[in-house]
Structures are given as structure tokens and as C-alpha cells.
Amino acid sequence: MMLEALRKIAEEHRAAQKPFTSTLKVCVAAGCVSCQSDQVKKALDAAAKKSGADKTCKVKGVGCLGLCAQGPLVVSSPDNTLYRHVRPEDAEELLAAAGTSTVERLAAPANQAFYTRQKRIVTENFDRIDPEKIEDYIAADGYLALLTTLSTRSPAQVIEELIKSGLRGRGGGGYPTGLKWSTVAKAAGAEKYVICNADEGDPGAFMDRSVLESDPHRILEGMALAGYAIGAQRGYIYVRAEYPIAVKRLKLAINQAEKMQLLGNGIGGSSFNFAIEVRLGAGAFVCGEETALIASIEGKRGTPRPRPPYPAEEGLWGKPTLINNVETFGNIASIIRNGGDWYAGIGTEKSRGTKVFALAGRINNTGLIEVPMGITLREIIFDIGGGIPEGRKFKAVQTGGPSGGCIPEQFLDMPVEYESLAKVGSIMGSGGMIVMDETSCMVDVAKFFMEFCKSESCGKCVPCRVGTAQMYDLLCKISSGRATLDDLALLEDLCDTVKHTSLCGLGQTAPNPVLSTLRFFRDEYLAHIEEKRCPAGVCAMHALQEVHT
Amino acid sequence: MSTPSRVITLTIDDREVGAHTDQSILEVARENGIVIPTLCHLEGLLPIGACRICLVEVAGSNKLLPACATKVTEGMRVITQSERLARYRRRIVEFLFSSGNHICAVCVSNNHCELQDMAIYTGMSHLTEPYRYPKLRVDASHERFVQDDNRCILCQRCVRVCAEIEGAHTWDVMGRGIDARVITDLNQPWGSSTTCTSCSKCVQVCPTGALSIKGMAAGEMKKKKHFLAQYWTLKEEPS
Numbered sequence: 001m002m003l004e005a006l007r008k009i010a011e012e013h014r015a016a017q018k019p020f021t022s023t024l025k026v027c028v029a030a031g032c033v034s035c036q037s038d039q040v041k042k043a044l045d046a047a048a049k050k051s052g053a054d055k056t057c058k059v060k061g062v063g064c065l066g067l068c069a070q071g072p073l074v075v076s077s078p079d080n081t082l083y084r085h086v087r088p089e090d091a092e093e094l095l096a097a098a099g100t101s102t103v104e105r106l107a108a109p110a111n112q113a114f115y116t117r118q119k120r121i122v123t124e125n126f127d128r129i130d131p132e133k134i135e136d137y138i139a140a141d142g143y144l145a146l147l148t149t150l151s152t153r154s155p156a157q158v159i160e161e162l163i164k165s166g167l168r169g170r171g172g173g174g175y176p177t178g179l180k181w182s183t184v185a186k187a188a189g190a191e192k193y194v195i196c197n198a199d200e201g202d203p204g205a206f207m208d209r210s211v212l213e214s215d216p217h218r219i220l221e222g223m224a225l226a227g228y229a230i231g232a233q234r235g236y237i238y239v240r241a242e243y244p245i246a247v248k249r250l251k252l253a254i255n256q257a258e259k260m261q262l263l264g265n266g267i268g269g270s271s272f273n274f275a276i277e278v279r280l281g282a283g284a285f286v287c288g289e290e291t292a293l294i295a296s297i298e299g300k301r302g303t304p305r306p307r308p309p310y311p312a313e314e315g316l317w318g319k320p321t322l323i324n325n326v327e328t329f330g331n332i333a334s335i336i337r338n339g340g341d342w343y344a345g346i347g348t349e350k351s352r353g354t355k356v357f358a359l360a361g362r363i364n365n366t367g368l369i370e371v372p373m374g375i376t377l378r379e380i381i382f383d384i385g386g387g388i389p390e391g392r393k394f395k396a397v398q399t400g401g402p403s404g405g406c407i408p409e410q411f412l413d414m415p416v417e418y419e420s421l422a423k424v425g426s427i428m429g430s431g432g433m434i435v436m437d438e439t440s441c442m443v444d445v446a447k448f449f450m451e452f453c454k455s456e457s458c459g460k461c462v463p464c465r466v467g468t469a470q471m472y473d474l475l476c477k478i479s480s481g482r483a484t485l486d487d488l489a490l491l492e493d494l495c496d497t498v499k500h501t502s503l504c505g506l507g508q509t510a511p512n513p514v515l516s517t518l519r520f521f522r523d524e525y526l527a528h529i530e531e532k533r534c535p536a537g538v539c540a541m542h543a544l545q546e547v548h549t
Numbered sequence: 550m551s552t553p554s555r556v557i558t559l560t561i562d563d564r565e566v567g568a569h570t571d572q573s574i575l576e577v578a579r580e581n582g583i584v585i586p587t588l589c590h591l592e593g594l595l596p597i598g599a600c601r602i603c604l605v606e607v608a609g610s611n612k613l614l615p616a617c618a619t620k621v622t623e624g625m626r627v628i629t630q631s632e633r634l635a636r637y638r639r640r641i642v643e644f645l646f647s648s649g650n651h652i653c654a655v656c657v658s659n660n661h662c663e664l665q666d667m668a669i670y671t672g673m674s675h676l677t678e679p680y681r682y683p684k685l686r687v688d689a690s691h692e693r694f695v696q697d698d699n700r701c702i703l704c705q706r707c708v709r710v711c712a713e714i715e716g717a718h719t720w721d722v723m724g725r726g727i728d729a730r731v732i733t734d735l736n737q738p739w740g741s742s743t744t745c746t747s748c749s750k751c752v753q754v755c756p757t758g759a760l761s762i763k764g765m766a767a768g769e770m771k772k773k774k775h776f777l778a779q780y781w782t783l784k785e786e787p788s
Contacts, residue, residue, distance in 0.1 A: 284725070286725075301721070301722060305597070305598070305618075306597075306598035306614070306615050306618040306619065308619070308620070309620075454726055454727065455725075455726060456725070456726070457725060457726035457727070458725050458726065458729070459703065459722070459724065459725050459726045459727065459728070459729030460597070460599050460703075460722075460729075461598070461599050461600070461601055462599070462600055462601055462641050462644050462645060462702075462703075463601055463640075463641060463644060464726075465644075465648070465703070465726055465727055465729065466644035466645070466647065466648040466681075466727065467644060468726065468727075469648070469681070469726065469727040470644070470647065470678055470679070470681075473679070473681075490677065490678060493640070493677075494640075494678070497636075497637055497640040497641070500612075500613060500637065501601045501604055501613060501637050501640075501641065502601070503598060503599065503601065503615075508612075
């Protein structure tokens with residue numbers, strides 16, 4: 001498709017929306033679908049048809065609306081009223097009110113900080129487009145960045161723009177994306193690959209899932225731009241099979257883009273060819289590690305290998321490979337469309353742009369948010385997140401999942417940046433935020449994450465294979481009141497060894513939850529050991545726990 | 550990868566040595582008589598960096614790197630022995646002992662075992678962590694060989710020699726984490742394997758008594774030395 005044709009589709013699609021004076025947008029991402037938002041949409045469709053309201057009010061499915069725990073969610077526009085806990089029976093009432101009045105009993109308070117404090121880039125289309133319609137994406141300036149780039153920018157200019165933007169890898173490591181792209185672009189060899197890492201696996205994290213389910217074309221466009229910039233003709237999306245809606249929409253999106261020649265051979269009438277394939281993960285957390293992911297795509301057992309050589313040099317099938325996370329690719333089209341300087345103007349000096357977070361745990365507004373870097377944890381948890389339920393006291397927030405750490409109250413006013421989070425013993429991570437209150441036991445939290453690492457260790461290297469199991473047993477011993485101070489010393493020694501000797505990121509970061517809870521909540525460990533008491537009242541003391549299964 | 554190998558110099562333990570860029574730190578160290586202990590490594594098989602015994606410190610890298618799987622670079626400064634490395638190596642040997650059932654006195658490989666040698670080398674006289682006493686399987690279904698998971702350290706030498714040298718790929722790894730095991734075919738008894746050629750390479754390269762020839766009494770299972778060229782560098786035994 002040529003640029004003019006793309007513009008024409010966008011205009012026609014926008015014009016087709018003109019006759020509608022109001023729109024009811026139903027969230028069709030996993031959170032809401034799991035509480036039957038698909039039934040709500042069906043009921044709305046049927047009611048609209050029956051009453052003839054379908055001529056003035058458009059009912060459409062859209063992406064994640066953010067307040068996931070209060071679904072099914074419906075937004076009525078142009079008035080932007082958010083309805084929560086909508087049931088199919090409410091359809092007629094909502095339709096009658098659409099564009100004219102508000103159904104008060106379902107409406108959420110207007111101007112909530114949850115919406116006003118966010119800054120949307122990756123999630124900008126979530127409440128605007130139907131994830132299953134490519135025309136919707138095109139009408140929202142989709143594929144514009146790709147087609148204008150193909151006719152006006154050189155690959156080097158794309159990378160230059162990216163370097164200017166200051167974007168850093170959103171998978172957790174924070175490696176400068178522009179630098180990564182230019183390394184792969186410079187790597188020798190005619191055959192190169194682009195991989196999108198969609199093997200999101202941290203407990204409580206659903207950022208990538210929401211992006212894929214809500215705006216799949218954005219990822220395809222980002223990957224195609226990457227392919228153009230580094231000189232690759234083929235891309236793979238490695239997505240976990242546990243995300244069926246994401247897989248379905250990705251496949252549909254690829255199909256639609258191929259039909260419109262936005263993927264495939266001769267994109268936009270240029271000589272650039274780029275094809276994307278979806279590969280399913282089989283439920284192994286370690287396959288989110290780039291070398292294990294590559295092994296898995298190659299059809300081998302998904303275990304990591306030592307780096308260097310890095311995938312940029314020797315990746316998929318030994319060829320130079322660019323591997324980025326979903327959210328990273330989600331930023332690309334916006335950066336190219338608006339310029340690197342625009343992006344660099346958002347966030348802080350070392351952490352530019354925005355970050356998507358998934359709020360979970362003991363927090364009122366469980367859901368998905370996108371905030372500018374540099375916002376404080378307090379703003380995220382108490383303003384946007386709505387604070388802790390039932391007036392309980394905040395204790396800590398875990399960022400970075402099993403690889404991250406717990407951040408206690410005294411650091412709540414710290415800005416969210418890669419460096420600042422690392423300084424207090426946690427990491428930015430991929431964006432999971434699990435909030436804990438006074439009823440959470442920190443030993444129990446550490447035990448939970450260690451159990452996760454133990455069962456997700458691939459078993460290849462000795463320290464991770466045995467160390468995580470030994471550390472888990474020691475944590476069980478502590479949480480059941482059978483441990484001594486010697487056990488605690490041993491635990492710290494094992495943390496040190498596993499952290500510094502494991503082969504891949506999984507083992508190297510597995511001790512982090514223990515280390516950070518020990519750093520800030522050592523008194524809780526000591527209460528379990530010396531007083532045989534769990535201050536939060538979570539752990540069953542002296543229970544005869546079977547640790548050797 | 551297709552770039553031709555160049556000659557470079559680097560320092561290992563304050564000694565300047567020459568090397569080719571396609572060599573690993575371990576190769577260069579051994580050429581120069583510098584001992585770096587290894588367990589999963591075996592000359593002639595592709596390195597996997599799994600046992601972590603050969604980790605070394607490299608100036609400028611914030612991570613410890615496996616000598617077997619890290620290529621040398623110009624001006625690299627490598628440290629192979631330090632208090633910290635010694636502590637980690639000893640702990641890793643402890644991990645191997647605690648995760649299996651290694652009872653030397655009754656083992657066919659007693660006195661001819663690389664794990665035992667490594668315990669002596671690292672000074673691991675006793676365990677500071679609890680034994681896990683896993684319940685593991687012994688497969689004696691093969692007519693000439695025995696597989697004893699209790700003594701397996703998952704170095705994957707059997708897997709690699711079978712796939713890379715014999716070309717049979719009878720062995721592979723099943724399960725994850727602490728439950729990972731080496732298996733024959735699709736976890737069929739070894740004796741019923743349709744791919745095993747009974748070449749015995751796996752038995753000869755096994756560093757412990759996990760794979761042995763049937764009918765051996767304690768201490769009788771000596772591996773053929775030419776398979777294990779590097780084994781003797783640690784033990785310094787007369788040939």
C-alpha cells in the first residue's frame with residue numbers, strides 16, 4: 001500500500017464514524033472478557049439493533065480501559081463516562097442514556113486521578129480503537145510512521161531518531177534501545193532477525209498482555225520499523241500460549257497487514273520486505289531470557305547459554321538478532337511519528353518517556369496504567385492507585401517481580417527511574433507492581449517469589465538449580481518457626497553465591513526478593529527466628545511443614 | 550563469527566600470554582599451565598558453561614565469566630584464583646553434594662571421580678547446608694551399563710558426546726530446576742532404547758559414577774584416560 005492510499009483509508013474510516021453521535025466502547029481485553037464483557041457487548045449490539053439506536057450510537061469493542069478489577073468496563077463517548085461492573089441486563093439503559101445522560105448507578109466518579117495523572121503513549125489507542133480492525137488503527141495514524149519512513153528516511157536516520165529519544169529497554173534491563181539497534185545494524189551478515197519478546201511471566205504483571213490484546217498493530221509497526229533500521233527481513237513474536245486472546249489478535253493483525261501489503265514483500269511500494277511470524281511459548285518463565293527464548297524459537301529446549309556472544313552478534317540461528325520487549329516496540333511508531341526530541345522531553349534525564357505498570361496486590365485500583373518516568377511511587381500508589389483498601393497501612397511495594405525487590409515506605413517519594421529503583425535494591429523490571437500492606441508478611445513474600453524461581457529454574461546451571469531449592473527450604477524453615485540464626489546466615493551466604501555465579505538473569509536475580517526484604521524488614525525475619533512469631537499473622541508457626549517433597 | 554582469528558595478548562593471573570581470538574580463556578590458560586578447575590567442560594565437546602566451577606574474574610566485567618565459554622579478547626585481564634572464587638567454587642561443590650546422594654565409600658567410581666577430586670581441590674571437607682536426600686532412580690535395564698541418577702551432577706557430557714560425537718542423541722534432559730534429569734530417548738528405559746548404539750562414550754566421559762559398566766564393585770570403575778585428557782591436570786597423577 002502506498003502512503004496516499006493509507007491516508008485515504010484513514011479519512012474514509014473517520015468519515016464513516018461521522019453519522020454516529022455517540023459511542024459505547026466495551027473493553028474486550030482479557031481482564032474484562034474474563035468477567036463476560038463479551039456478553040455485555042453482544043447485549044448492547046442486540047439492543048441497539050432492536051431499538052434502532054444503531055444508526056446514531058456505535059457499539060464497539062476497544063482495548064484495556066485500565067481499571068481491570070472493576071470490569072466489565074464500558075465508556076460512553078463523547079461525554080467520557082466510565083461505567084463499571086456492567087452486566088448484559090444494563091444494555092438498554094446504557095443505550096438510552098448514551099450521549100444524552102448518565103446512568104448514575106454504574107458510573108465511576110468523573111476526573112479520577114486514575115485517568116488524569118496518566119500519560120499515554122504506548123496505550124494511547126487503548127480506549128480508541130477496536131483491536132481487531134486494522135482500519136481503526138490506520139485512522140489513528142497507524143502505519144503512517146512506517147510508510148513515511150520507507151519513502152523519506154534512511155535506516156540510519158531511524159536509529160538516530162531513536163538515540164535522540166533516549167528510549168531504554170522496557171523489558172526491565174533498561175539497555176538503551178538506540179544503541180542496541182545500531183549494534184545490530186552494524187553487525188556483519190546479510191541475514192538478520194527481529195524478535196519481539198512477549199513471554200511476560202512475572203507474577204502479577206500484565207502490561208505486555210494488555211498491549212498485545214488492545215493494540216496489536218502497534219507492535220507490528222514497531223517491528224517493521226526495526227527491520228528496516230537494522231536490515232532484517234523477518235521477525236518473530238514469541239508470545240506465551242497462556243495469552244490466547246493476544247495470540248488470536250496478533251495472528252489476525254498480521255493477516256490484515258499482509259493483505260494491505262503493510263507487511264510482506266515491497267511494503268509501501270518500496271523494496272523493503274518484512275514478514276512476521278508468531279511463535280508460542282510453552283509455559284517456561286526462563287524463556288523470557290533472550291538466549292533461552294532464541295533456543296526455544298529454534299525448536300530446542302529453552303535453556304539459556306552464556307553471553308557473550310550477545311544476540312546482537314550471534315542470535316537466532318547464529319545470525320545477528322535484535323530482541324526487544326513488547327512495550328519497547330510499542331513506543332517506536334510514536335517516536336518516529338513525533339520525533340525523538342518530543343519523546344526525550346517526557347520523563348527524566350536518564351529515564352525518558354513513559355512506563356506502563358500493572359498495579360496488583362493490596363491496592364484499590366487494580367489495573368493498568370501508563371505514567372511519565374520520574375513520577376513518585378506515592379503518586380502511583382495513592383493518587384492513581386487509590387491507596388490501600390479498608391484503610392490499612394501501606395508496607396511495601398514489589399517492583400520487578402521475582403527479579404526485583406520490595407521498596408518500603410521511606411522511599412515512596414523517590415522518583416521512578418531505572419537508577420533510583422536500583423539504588424534501593426529493586427529494579428524497574430517489566431512493570432509489575434505488587435502492593436503489600438500491614439497484613440503481608442515479608443518472609444512469606446520472599447518465600448513466594450523463591451518458590452516461583454525454584455520451580456521456574458531450568459536446571460542447567462548448578463547454583464540456580466540447587467541454590468533456589470535450598471533457599472526455598474530455608475525460607476520455609478524460617479516461616480514455620482523452626483529456623484536458627486545460623487540458618488539465616490546460611491541463607492545470606494547462598495544468596496551471595498547464587499546471585500554472582502548463576503548463568504542467566506533468572507538465577508542472578510532470584511535472591512533479590514530475599515535480599516531486599518532482609519535489608520528493610522530484617523526485624524520480621526528475626527521475629528520468626530528468635531520469637532517464633534509472625535508479626536503480620538500470616539505464617540503458621542511450629543507447623544509441621546513437609547519441606548522435602 | 551566468520552572473521553578470521555587474530556593473534557592477541559592478554560594477562561591471566563598477572564602473566565602475559567599470547568592467544569588466538571577464537572580460543573576460550575580456559576584453552577589459553579591450560580596451554581600455559583594455569584589450572585582452572587572444570588566439571589562440565591570436556592575438550593572436544595561444545596562448552597555449555599553449566600557447572601560454574603570455571604568462573605573467573607575479568608577486569609571491566611561486573612559479572613564472573615565461565616572460562617570454558619568465554620573467548621579471549623585483546624588486553625583482557627583474567628584472574629583465575631581469588632578468595633572469592635574459591636568460596637564460590639566450594640559452595641558449588643556443596644550444591645552438587647547436597648542435591649544428590651553421593652556416598653563415595655560404596656560408589657563404583659570412588660577414587661576415580663571428578664566430583665570427589667573437586668571436593669578435595671576446593672577443600673570441601675563437609676557440608677554447611679542440609680543434604681536434600683532426593684529419591685532418585687537407578688536404571689540397570691541396559692545389558693552392559695548402569696545409570697544411577699543419585700550420582701548424576703547434570704554436567705550433560707553424556708548428552709553432548711552422544712549428540713555431537715556419536716550422532717545418536719539418545720540422551721537428553723527432562724524436567725526443570727531441581728527435578729531435571731538426564732533421560733534416554735523419551736524417558737524410556739535405557740535397555741529398550743532404539744537409538745542407543747551401546748558405544749559407551751557416555752559412560753567413559755561421565756565425571757562421576759552416574760554412568761558405569763555393569764558388574765563393577767566399589768572403586769573399580771576407571772574411565773578410559775584418553776577420553777578425559779583434562780581430568781588429570783587437577784589430580785597430577787603420573788600417567
